[in-house]
Amino acid sequence: MSSSKLIFLKGSEYEECGLETLLYSNAHVLGRGTFGTTFKAQLPGKAFVAVKRLKGVCLPEIDFAAKVKELAKMAAGHDNLLPLKAYCCHMNERLLLHDYKHLSSLASALHGETNFDI
Secondary structure, eight states: OSBBBBBBBOOOOOOOOBBHHTSOOOOEEEEEEHHHHHEEEEEETTOOOEEEEOOOOOOOHHHHHHHHHHHHHHHHHHHHHOOOEEEEEEEEEEEEEEETEEEEEEEEHHHOOEEEEE
């Protein structure tokens, strides 16, 4: 049942595209953490997104999709969470897509602005 497309959630204003489009787009590593690596990538139409490539997630696709939808509901009504725009579950890959916010991170919120421009 593994699909190679991005599943865009309700309310997403992004132009829908496939996983291959995302994988071949220009991407820059924003950071690495306990749950995976976050990239800045560009979707068709010049929209930038933050893509979280999760590591160590062993949930089947149906369970992963259910958890993502729960997370999207929580983020939609929360001031401190970015809304989830799309996700992908392909083979062993689990991706989450959010809006990209320039110099917006938990670290910058806690410690102030940084001097790098990504």
